[in-house]
Amino acid sequence: MYGAGDVRVEKVPDPTLRERTDALVRVARACICGSDLWPYRDKPAGSGAARMGHEAIGIVEAVGSEVRRIKVGDFVIMPFAFSDGTCDFCHDGLQTSCVHGGFFGMHTEGAQAEALRIPQADGTLYPLPAGDDSLLASLLSLSDVMGTGHHAALGARVGPGKRAAVIGDGAVGLCGVIAAKRLGAEQIIMLGRHPDRLALARRFGATDCVPERGQAGVERVRELTGGFGTHAVLECVGSEQSMATALDIVRPGGAIGRVGVPHYDTIPGAQPMFYRNISVGGGPAPVRAYIAELLSDVLEGRIEPGLVFDRVVDLQGVPDGYRAMDARESIKVMVKP
Amino acid sequence: MYGAGDVRVEKVPDPTLRERTDALVRVARACICGSDLWPYRDKPAGSGAARMGHEAIGIVEAVGSEVRRIKVGDFVIMPFAFSDGTCDFCHDGLQTSCVHGGFFGMHTEGAQAEALRIPQADGTLYPLPAGDDSLLASLLSLSDVMGTGHHAALGARVGPGKRAAVIGDGAVGLCGVIAAKRLGAEQIIMLGRHPDRLALARRFGATDCVPERGQAGVERVRELTGGFGTHAVLECVGSEQSMATALDIVRPGGAIGRVGVPHYDTIPGAQPMFYRNISVGGGPAPVRAYIAELLSDVLEGRIEPGLVFDRVVDLQGVPDGYRAMDARESIKVMVKP
Numbered sequence: 001m002y003g004a005g006d007v008r009v010e011k012v013p014d015p016t017l018r019e020r021t022d023a024l025v026r027v028a029r030a031c032i033c034g035s036d037l038w039p040y041r042d043k044p045a046g047s048g049a050a051r052m053g054h055e056a057i058g059i060v061e062a063v064g065s066e067v068r069r070i071k072v073g074d075f076v077i078m079p080f081a082f083s084d085g086t087c088d089f090c091h092d093g094l095q096t097s098c099v100h101g102g103f104f105g106m107h108t109e110g111a112q113a114e115a116l117r118i119p120q121a122d123g124t125l126y127p128l129p130a131g132d133d134s135l136l137a138s139l140l141s142l143s144d145v146m147g148t149g150h151h152a153a154l155g156a157r158v159g160p161g162k163r164a165a166v167i168g169d170g171a172v173g174l175c176g177v178i179a180a181k182r183l184g185a186e187q188i189i190m191l192g193r194h195p196d197r198l199a200l201a202r203r204f205g206a207t208d209c210v211p212e213r214g215q216a217g218v219e220r221v222r223e224l225t226g227g228f229g230t231h232a233v234l235e236c237v238g239s240e241q242s243m244a245t246a247l248d249i250v251r252p253g254g255a256i257g258r259v260g261v262p263h264y265d266t267i268p269g270a271q272p273m274f275y276r277n278i279s280v281g282g283g284p285a286p287v288r289a290y291i292a293e294l295l296s297d298v299l300e301g302r303i304e305p306g307l308v309f310d311r312v313v314d315l316q317g318v319p320d321g322y323r324a325m326d327a328r329e330s331i332k333v334m335v336k337p
Numbered sequence: 338m339y340g341a342g343d344v345r346v347e348k349v350p351d352p353t354l355r356e357r358t359d360a361l362v363r364v365a366r367a368c369i370c371g372s373d374l375w376p377y378r379d380k381p382a383g384s385g386a387a388r389m390g391h392e393a394i395g396i397v398e399a400v401g402s403e404v405r406r407i408k409v410g411d412f413v414i415m416p417f418a419f420s421d422g423t424c425d426f427c428h429d430g431l432q433t434s435c436v437h438g439g440f441f442g443m444h445t446e447g448a449q450a451e452a453l454r455i456p457q458a459d460g461t462l463y464p465l466p467a468g469d470d471s472l473l474a475s476l477l478s479l480s481d482v483m484g485t486g487h488h489a490a491l492g493a494r495v496g497p498g499k500r501a502a503v504i505g506d507g508a509v510g511l512c513g514v515i516a517a518k519r520l521g522a523e524q525i526i527m528l529g530r531h532p533d534r535l536a537l538a539r540r541f542g543a544t545d546c547v548p549e550r551g552q553a554g555v556e557r558v559r560e561l562t563g564g565f566g567t568h569a570v571l572e573c574v575g576s577e578q579s580m581a582t583a584l585d586i587v588r589p590g591g592a593i594g595r596v597g598v599p600h601y602d603t604i605p606g607a608q609p610m611f612y613r614n615i616s617v618g619g620g621p622a623p624v625r626a627y628i629a630e631l632l633s634d635v636l637e638g639r640i641e642p643g644l645v646f647d648r649v650v651d652l653q654g655v656p657d658g659y660r661a662m663d664a665r666e667s668i669k670v671m672v673k674p
Contacts, residue, residue: 088563088565089590092590094589094590094614096614097589097590097613097614155616226425252426252431252434253429253431253434255618258611262608264607265605265606265607265608266603266604266605266606266607267603267604267607267610268602268603269602269603270580270599270601270602270603270604271599273604273620274595274598274599274619274621275620277431277434277618277621277623279492279616279617279619280604280616280617280618281592281614281615281616281617281618282611282614282616283610283611283612283613283614283615284611284614286614
């Protein structure tokens, strides 16, 4: 990506092992993330080329001399952050704060490619059992969006019998619906307005959809919740407006789980938030920590997050994939190199 | 209180029952709260008289016709908020958001008095077993500061083996130390600078004390915690500076429990807070929900929060009690009408 709207497919040498803890992965499937659309909209021209993409599944092609657990030939999920698997934060299940960690496509090359170097391969990659091709899309979602939706639900403290609202009908918000349902929410309200996405939200477990925005949307959520709002709000957008809506629809004592990359500097309403005992949590999801738990649900067919992929492109099709997601013609684009 | 620094003791008629759900309580002990010092410092002259005080224990003198559970003669704790005990929020243990609730000294007369009308008596008052006079101070602390310290610790997600920091060496901060220890924190760092208060903090379970402020204090906490800060931060002050310090000393994945009434409008650092997966929670403590749990520890001598009272005054002594707390000559002043 050279700048806003300027995505080019270029032939570059395959990556090579650099550290003894690296692996090389041949990408089977990658995808375009909603968060990739932020630079697609505002990356300055002339700011240099960024190699994009941070979600993939693939086959391990080579490993460095200190890689012990991951083997050549393993079929693996690559979470969007790499992590050593051994530091205090990894032990605590917060791999996105690993002391030797970083983010793919920022601290490495991008995954929208044929092959990728994986730092800290032993801590990062999750080897999969031999599986069925029909599951590839859902397995790919475990590299980011499904784990991120789950993180939003945990940050929002979804639990049995709770009322939850999901702000954002992108792939993460839709996976947030799956996560809220999985964790036992009794009511799940999707705030969004695109009929195809709302249909998918309902299929995933949303009980109500609110297409209204701003104050009208807030009032609609209050009507649907006996006047008080929801215990849990999954904030899956990251704009100032979506955060303001989250604070307006959360019930006293409730929690907001933020997973939309925030495009605002301060959280407003520090006083009403205090008087209403609202908590705000969330951040980059440690999806590595969640794979084992979510994978069994995928393998046994209890959840089908792969349905968020509604378009498949090859590498040449990636620029058009960005365009389609930006135009909201597509929820999420899978890349098959 | 007529204005900043202007506290007067006046003879007024005793309150009477107004609603059928009211009770009248003869105050045995009341006290002055750190939060009373905010208006003591900034209440405009000419803004009218406020009847102050929201913490008390006492004897029930009369009950309205719809009061069922509370009886004349009961010795009771009066939490700083009144609540009906039956609404959804009371059922959830968030009595400070009760739909028929409010705060003593704001929505009622004040507790720094001989007698007080108690709205929603059945939901509000907590009857005590006949007890020993030596426990009065600790029982009184359950009407606010001990429950508030506990709420800070819960908001900061203190648990076994966690590192906790407490910002503020007032009565609430000191009770926060008791709460953190009770919940199993392995390290408890008190940020404060008054030797008598730090001595009490150590007696309550603080393992380290940090008298430095600002950046020097932040660095000291990091040194004491292997460089990463604490899992839990109990923010017991409410100033912009104390909140900034909380965000600087909390470890990635950690939580800040706010109980200091916030004197700032926004929470800064929405982006670093996100990238570090920090959560911020807390608010007015539903102390009514915590009495049962904390009371058994008081009655069995496992905790002694009453030690935060280091001065006793009669009603005539209340103005000097404010002065002494404001000058930090006293941690917390008990009022014996």
